[in-house]
Amino acid sequence: MRLTDNMISGNYLKSLNRNMRDLNDLNTKVAAGRRYMKMSEDPASAVKAFDVRKDLTRGDLYASTLSDSQALLDEAETSLSSISDTATNALTTVSQGINGSLDASDRATIASTLRSYQQLILGAANVKASDRYVFGGSGFGSTPFTLDASGNLNYNGKSVDNGAFSEEHRYVDIGLGLTLSGSTVSPQTALDVAYSGAGLLGTGKDASGLPNNLYSLIGVIADKIESGDTADLKAYTDKLEQSADNVRMQYVAIGEKSNYISFFADRLSSEKITSSEKQTNLEGLPIEQGAIQYAEQQNMYNACLQMGTKLIQPSLLDYLST
Numbered sequence: 299m300r301l302t303d304n305m306i307s308g309n310y311l312k313s314l315n316r317n318m319r320d321l322n323d324l325n326t327k328v329a330a331g332r333r334y335m336k337m338s339e340d341p342a343s344a345v346k347a348f349d350v351r352k353d354l355t356r357g358d359l360y361a362s363t364l365s366d367s368q369a370l371l372d373e374a375e376t377s378l379s380s381i382s383d384t385a386t387n388a389l390t391t392v393s394q395g396i397n398g399s400l401d402a403s404d405r406a407t408i409a410s411t412l413r414s415y416q417q418l419i420l421g422a423a424n425v426k427a428s429d430r431y432v433f434g435g436s437g438f439g440s441t442p443f444t445l446d447a448s449g450n451l452n453y454n455g456k457s458v459d460n461g462a463f464s465e466e467h468r469y470v471d472i473g474l475g476l477t478l479s480g481s482t483v484s485p486q487t488a489l490d491v492a493y494s495g496a497g498l499l500g501t502g503k504d505a506s507g508l509p510n511n512l513y514s515l516i517g518v519i520a521d522k523i524e525s526g527d528t529a530d531l532k533a534y535t536d537k538l539e540q541s542a543d544n545v546r547m548q549y550v551a552i553g554e555k556s557n558y559i560s561f562f563a564d565r566l567s568s569e570k571i572t573s574s575e576k577q578t579n580l581e582g583l584p585i586e587q588g589a590i591q592y593a594e595q596q597n598m599y600n601a602c603l604q605m606g607t608k609l610i611q612p613s614l615l616d617y618l619s620t
Contacts, residue, residue, distance in 0.1 A: 385542035409524035435466035
């Protein structure tokens, strides 16, 4: 087979263009720090890399959920601390009201102070975090605690003294492998971020007819002190102390849940580091390796250019253009 100058020139130009394309592709990979830019270049590594990317995406979602849950927890902790302090101050104020030597003006002042404590408790119980009511229970879109026309406290539309309340839950997936048991979430596979306002302040009445709700109890005590009816106030004081202890116990429980969230946040952080290392190994191109490959490809391109001066003979046009 006879090789013509055109055939030699054509094959050379194809090789030159291929080397130029390879050099350009390698330049792009080195700049991006990637071993490949298309899945077809390394299908086996790319498939594994997709799985790692899914793990990283899920981890980021779980971490975001934990962060939001911690924000709710922080607000709940702050509110519980405020309510606990208010309940303690109310106890101190009530002890002053037991004094039988107080006149009507003094009793009215003490009653007014107790009612101001009620408003502080109501405000703390209706606190919001990230536009969600912390103590809204299973729902967080509407104000949990409201007052009816008579000034009685309602929780989610039902009287705290006479309404019936069930346990409230709101589960979020944090990577424990959330599963369902029938139509309900298995508690051990998710994080419960519901904080029930009913459980916070108490509901119903005890066997003696005293309100279990902290807000209502302080209001009843204020009315009794203002009217001078302090004969059986000791029972109400004991009940108030019991309610204050209940709030303090909830405050302590917040720390346990905070530790739980911190543990999983640290675990997700460790998993992210491990997955990122896997991703780098599967997709990443070390700068030193890329520099060596680029230098080799550049030498090949330069060698191809030098060969061209011997393969492609000068033509009349080359002389005329000089």
